Amino acid sequence: MAELSTSLETLPIPDIRRLEQFVAVAESDTLAVAAARLFVTQQALSTAIRRLESELGVTLFDREHRGLTLTPAGVELLRNARPLLTGARHLTRSVRAVAAQQPPAFVVGHSPALSGAEVFSIIEPALARHPDISVTARPVFPAEFVDDLRSARVDLVLRRGIDTPDEVTSTVVGYQELRLAVTSDHPLATLDKVHMSQVAGHPVIVWAPERHSYYTDFLVAHCRRSGFEPNLRIDRVQGTPPTTAVLVDLTACAFVTAPAGPAHGGRVIVKEFTDPPFTPVQALWLSHTLSDFRTDILNSAPDRLSPEGA
Known part of the structure; x- marks a missing residue:
């Protein structure tokens, strides 16, 4: 396999389609199941995975044992490939929306611990600066946060917490008095x-x-x-x-x-x-995605939520 490069610019960029195939294989019990899921032959899928390994210069699966076992490099690729693929789908959606002059609603998911009124107070300053944005707020239970972000059912999650789940980015946007x-x-x-x-x-x-x-x-x-x-x-x-x-x-x-x-x-x-006491409000969003409206929410919320001296 290839040696590590000291410059990011010289590193190869993985093919998106092969990344999608890799994720399907990594999430399936057998190569046959993954091939059926993608509507390709096992041989074509196996070839695609080997080409991805060649592109990256690493081994992604341990082939000395029965079944599909990820190497440490494969585990790292799977962890980062999922949000990257979702980011690519977000890009397709946003490009099509701009071309059609019909921007989709920005969906804010929030835990049941936050009321709709509290969500509005957080996004209100950004709404004033983006009169063309429509917003939908809906409750999301904690077990669904990451899946809803990955599937693009929500664009941003607001909850009470401080830890960051895998595959997402987070920040504390302020504190509220209990x-x-x-x-x-x-x-x-x-x-x-x-x-x-x-x-x-x-x-x-x-x-x-x-x-x-x-x-x-x-x-x-x-x-x-x-x-x-x-x-x-x-x-x-x-x-x-x-x-x-x-x-x-x-x-x-x-x-x-x-x-x-x-x-x-x-x-x-x-x-x-x-x-x-004051409890934190945390925002979660998908890595590898950009949104001016989301950035405005994150930048303006602390001034409205943070208690003096907090």
């Missing part, structure tokens, strides 16, 4: 402001178990730093505004970012904390 939602007849509803220690002894509703959600882990860690172990309950209704959680579990409270005051016709009261 408050406490309770029913109007809850013992904490009579307080002017709530001290974090006063949450102890009251069940806390979360949207995913501990160690299954960064947001849950963040809330649990904050409770522990305040000196108590929270009694967690999982919300039985997913996808509705976070303030509705306490209407289903009347004895519990829920951490929310909704404005302080009454909600849902006065049945829910959102209380401020005396020393409020």
